[in-house]
Structures are given as C-alpha cells and as structure tokens.
Amino acid sequence: MLLLGIDLGTSSIKVSVLDAATRECRCAVTYPPGEERDITARQPGWAEQRPAQWWADAQAAIQLANASGRYDPQAIGAIGIAYQMHGLVVVDKNQQVLRDSIIWCDSRAVPYGEAAFQAIGEARCLSHLLNSPGNFTAAKLAWVKENEPETYARIDKIMLPGDFLAMQLTGEITTSVSALSEGTFWDFTGQELSGDVLNYFGFDRELFPKTQAVFAEHGQLRPAVAATLGLRPGIPVSYKAGDQPNNALSLNVLHPGEVAATAGTSGVIYAVTDQLLADRASRVNAFAHVNHRPEAPRLGVLLCINGAGSLNRWTREVAGAGLSYPQMNAQAATVPAGSAGLLCLPFGNGAERMLNNRQVGAHFQHLDLNRHTAVHLFRAAQEGVAYAFRYGLDVLRENGLYPSIIRAGHANLFRSEVFTQAFVNSTGVAVELHETDGSVGAALGAGIGAGAYAAPADAFASQLARRLVEPDQDAATYEDGYQRWLQQLQVQLAARPDFPTPLP
Structure with a gap:
C-alpha cells in the first residue's frame, strides 16, 4: 500500500508518497514550485490566506506527483494531512467558506484572548486550558463575532486549515482533542470542550465538528474528487494533525523527554511531556500531542518564534x-x-x-x-x-524541560x-538531523491511522539519523x-x- 501525505504550509503545500512496507519515498512535490505564497495583511498585524488557494495548490501538487510516473496512483490506500496551526476557517451549512482564513501569525485577536485570560482567571486558564486564550483560534473567532456579526451569524462549523482540506477531500468535517487544544477550546481537567471559553465568548457548541482520534478515519475520498485527482474513491483520510505535532511524529518524538525542532516559516521547539504543564505567563504552550490519551497524557510543549x-x-x-x-x-x-x-x-x-x-x-x-x-x-x-x-x-528550562538532544528534519x-x-x-544542545519533513510525517501518520503499522513505533523502525551536530x-x-x-x-x-x- 502507498501512503499520501499532504503538508499545508504557510508558503506552499508539499505532498509525499511513501511505500508503507519499505518507508521509501516514491515522490515528493512542492507546490507552487520555485515560489512562495503570500500572506495578505490588510492592516498592520493582520495575516490572512485564501482557503480556496490551499485547495487549488493541494490538487495541483497531487496531480503533479501522480504525473511523475514513479508510482501507481491507484495503489494509494490512505491519506494524511498536516497543516499550519491555529488558523480559523469558517463555513456555512453548504460547506462554503465565509471569509479568508485568519492564520497563525495574525495578531488582531490578542486583546480578546487577554481579556478572556483575566475574566476567566489566570489560574483557572492555566490549570484547565494549560494556556492563555492569547492569540489562538478561540480569540480569532471572538474577533469575527465582534467585528463581523453578519458573517458570524452564518457560520455552521469552524475548523482549522487541515480540517478544511479534509472537508474538500471527503465532504466530512471532524476535529480532534489535539486540534481543539491548539485552539484553546479544550478543558484538560474536565476532558471536554471548555465551558469557560464557550460561555465567556458566547460560542454555541454546535459550531464544533464531531471529535475523532488523530489516528482515525476522518472521511473517505469523494468519487468526484477522486476522479479529478486520479485516485481511487473511498480512500480514507486516516490522520490529521497540526504541523508541529506532525513534525514531532515524523522525527519519532512521541515520549516524555523527547524533543523536536523545526525552522520553516516559523521556528519551533516541541518537547513532549506526560505532565499537564503550563507556563506562568503562557510564553510557551502545551497542547495534546498526536498520541495523547487521558489515561496516558502526552503533551507537546511548544515554543514558537514567528519570524x-x-x-x-x-x-x-x-x-x-x-x-x-x-x-x-x-x-x-x-x-x-x-x-x-x-x-x-x-x-x-x-x-x-x-x-x-x-x-x-x-x-x-x-x-x-x-x-x-x-x-x-x-x-x-x-x-x-x-x-x-x-x-x-x-523559557522551557524555567519550566523544567532540559533537552540533551534535539531532533530536526x-x-x-x-x-x-x-x-x-x-x-x-x-x-x-546537540541536534540530530533526519531526512524527513512534514509531508513524510503526514504519510506515516496516515499509515498508522489506517492500520498499516501495528504501533506508531513500527513506522520508524528503519529511520536513522543523517548526522549529529x-x-x-x-x-x-x-x-x-x-x-x-x-x-x-x-x-x-x-x-x-x-x-x-x-x-x-
């Protein structure tokens, strides 16, 4: 079986096709080739992108990969998606996008998140959300509710960028605990949608899609889309995760004490812990990792540098x-x-x-x-x-995290x-470099979700470090x-x- 991984980045979309048995990458394509997508900033501190452009680029990347002749597109058996975190996509009941996506580096919602942090209470936010609502997806939605009430009134479902791609592929809209936590919608103490956040901002629970595990079926490829892409209809989207948890997965960073880093559009250090950790000032942020379970917590503590x-x-x-x-x-x-x-x-x-x-x-x-x-x-x-x-x-060291080695692609x-x-x-700190990236991680995640591997560790059985710096x-x-x-x-x-x- 072949695995298709899609990495929806800020600058471009990359797809990789892997052989599930050998982990060999048959083809990797970045679209658009030789250039980078722009971010629209209509006011200082704003940052938006068009979801329709993401979808067009994803289709073009898949078609370009299929045209390489390096594999049989009909042999693809599962699809995984990684995506830029914290963005807001809103659709109506017909799954039509209502406005451009307010993406991760947009700063307009900071005052909304800070006001919620004070109103809900700093101690309660840190103990239940593990973060301040800050500038995450919940605060972005609050900005839309306050400043674009007509748009807000038409929203049927909210989602993150990867959820949008999955919706385009399958017609289904789903989320996960990991995704909800990255939007500061998840209460880790109550193991449910945060009533504090929903009540403070006045959000209806019906805005949120059904919750699935990260490694699970998030819908099947629609026949019309399959025909356009040259793939088999019914292929499951069996994995969906934010780019930083996915980068950690691609580096086999799954257990407490393991640390990943990436330096794409943004720079990130991502440390896995089994503690419900919260920084006193929410300078670093803890989200549910791809393998998080209530009975076996796995949190990714994320340090982000936007530039x-x-x-x-x-x-x-x-x-x-x-x-x-x-x-x-x-x-x-x-x-x-x-x-x-x-x-x-x-x-x-x-x-x-x-x-x-x-x-x-x-x-x-x-x-x-x-x-x-x-x-x-x-x-x-x-x-x-x-x-x-x-x-x-x-800052991570202040919070008791002392990596001795960091893995990076x-x-x-x-x-x-x-x-x-x-x-x-x-x-x-020494860095261990690996030949992997987000699209490879998404493909391996698809294999895990589709049952091609008995356990996540099996997906990385042959992965060796390129070198140690x-x-x-x-x-x-x-x-x-x-x-x-x-x-x-x-x-x-x-x-x-x-x-x-x-x-x-």
Whole structure:
C-alpha cells in the first residue's frame, strides 16, 4: 500500500508518497514550485490566506506527483494531512467558506484572548486550558463575532486549515482533542470542550465538528474528487494533525523527554511531556500531542518564534535578489561567526507569544555602512533566529524541560550549515538531523491511522539519523553574541510595556 501525505504550509503545500512496507519515498512535490505564497495583511498585524488557494495548490501538487510516473496512483490506500496551526476557517451549512482564513501569525485577536485570560482567571486558564486564550483560534473567532456579526451569524462549523482540506477531500468535517487544544477550546481537567471559553465568548457548541482520534478515519475520498485527482474513491483520510505535532511524529518524538525542532516559516521547539504543564505567563504552550490519551497524557510543549524562515525569505528578497537559498547559505558561510558585530532581532511577523504577545518588530543592530555587506545580513539573520531559539529554550528550562538532544528534519533553515551550527552553539544542545519533513510525517501518520503499522513505533523502525551536530570552537563567540543580543531585545521590550492594547 502507498501512503499520501499532504503538508499545508504557510508558503506552499508539499505532498509525499511513501511505500508503507519499505518507508521509501516514491515522490515528493512542492507546490507552487520555485515560489512562495503570500500572506495578505490588510492592516498592520493582520495575516490572512485564501482557503480556496490551499485547495487549488493541494490538487495541483497531487496531480503533479501522480504525473511523475514513479508510482501507481491507484495503489494509494490512505491519506494524511498536516497543516499550519491555529488558523480559523469558517463555513456555512453548504460547506462554503465565509471569509479568508485568519492564520497563525495574525495578531488582531490578542486583546480578546487577554481579556478572556483575566475574566476567566489566570489560574483557572492555566490549570484547565494549560494556556492563555492569547492569540489562538478561540480569540480569532471572538474577533469575527465582534467585528463581523453578519458573517458570524452564518457560520455552521469552524475548523482549522487541515480540517478544511479534509472537508474538500471527503465532504466530512471532524476535529480532534489535539486540534481543539491548539485552539484553546479544550478543558484538560474536565476532558471536554471548555465551558469557560464557550460561555465567556458566547460560542454555541454546535459550531464544533464531531471529535475523532488523530489516528482515525476522518472521511473517505469523494468519487468526484477522486476522479479529478486520479485516485481511487473511498480512500480514507486516516490522520490529521497540526504541523508541529506532525513534525514531532515524523522525527519519532512521541515520549516524555523527547524533543523536536523545526525552522520553516516559523521556528519551533516541541518537547513532549506526560505532565499537564503550563507556563506562568503562557510564553510557551502545551497542547495534546498526536498520541495523547487521558489515561496516558502526552503533551507537546511548544515554543514558537514567528519570524524564522520568513526573515530568511525577506532577507533574500531585499538583499539577495537572484540568489537561491543554497547560494545565500554558502555566502553566509564566508563570514566568521558573529557577523562582524551585526545583530538581528527576528521578530517581524506578528505578536510573539514567548515575548508576552508583544510586537517587537525585526531589527538589525550595529549596522556599519563601511563594513557590513549583504553577506553579513544573510548570516546575522540566521544567527538572530538561533539566538531567539536560545531565548525560548531558556523559557522551557524555567519550566523544567532540559533537552540533551534535539531532533530536526534536514529541511528549511536546518539545511543551512550556518544556522544549524549557530543553533547548536547558542543553545548548547546537540541536534540530530533526519531526512524527513512534514509531508513524510503526514504519510506515516496516515499509515498508522489506517492500520498499516501495528504501533506508531513500527513506522520508524528503519529511520536513522543523517548526522549529529554538536557545539564547536565557536560556542564562546555565540554565547557572547547572545548576551549582546539579549541586551538589545530588553531595550525593545522596555519600549513596549503596554502591549497588548485594550479592546476597542
């Protein structure tokens, strides 16, 4: 049996087709090829994308993969979906999308989440939701309810981006405890939809789809869609998870003490624990992992940096026109560690949860017009992301999480030797690189959900690390650089003591 994995990212959609028996990747396609999808920002701090574009790109990616001739599309027996987390998609009773999706890095709903945090009570939110409602899906829905009442009145179901793709494939709308928790809709103490959140915001329970396990059938491929895609009708969508839990799955990070990282559009460290852990200021966030069960808790504690690959992309567009990412990485490697004193704060992609939902913005500090070149910008940007990871890892350490090794896919920024070594030297934690990505994880998840593997561990029986990256002779340089970077960040934080702004 072949397995189809779909990874709905912010910049593109990637699909992979795996042989369930051998774990061999028969084909991998990214769509659109050679470019990245835009984010619409109609006002400062806003970020939206069109679900119709996601669906068009997903179909194009699958058709392109099928056209490769590397496998028989009729042999695909299960579909898995990974998706950008925390986005809001709303549809009417005819499953028609009512507005563009308010995606993960949109900051407009922060005041709504902060008001709920205070009204429900900080202690109760942290003990029941494990988070502040902050800027998650619940707060985004509250913004729609307050500011677009006509749209809100027409909503039949709310969903996350991956739920939308599954709906397009199957006609069914489902959710999971993992998905509900990432929207701050789930009460971990009561093991149910949060009455606190629903009552405070005035949400009707009928807005929420039926709840399924992550590894379960979320519908079957509709005949008309199957004909368009060249697949067999009736194929189950047997797995659906947010991109960070899915990235952890792809790295076989399933048990307490195991830690995954990714550096795509955003940067994330994701640590698995069996404790219902909540950060005192909700700077890092705990969600139900893909294998969470009430009797065997598995929580993913997520540190998110909004501006990681997005900063790298901006730097290339502004200072590296015409360069590919590998070319830019190679040029960055010609500059010694520390970027000749140039520092970068990478926080220009919305409110940062680990900075208490402040919008600090991106900054290049100590720019010397007689010394620094575009190449210094390339390296400083990647080092700045690494320093942000160090800052966030220190928050995780405050919460009792001390990883000795971090697993990451050899993808996105982790393809850069400069970034990978800067990450290791800044954090002091070795990184184990694997040849996997989100679409591969989604395909393996589909196999687990469809019963191709007796247990999740069986899906990773042949997975070996590509290599281990450890701190080197530049570790002291990066420690000094981080301390100078931290001073600059503290200056910017002090200049923004009152964010988030109150409700209008």
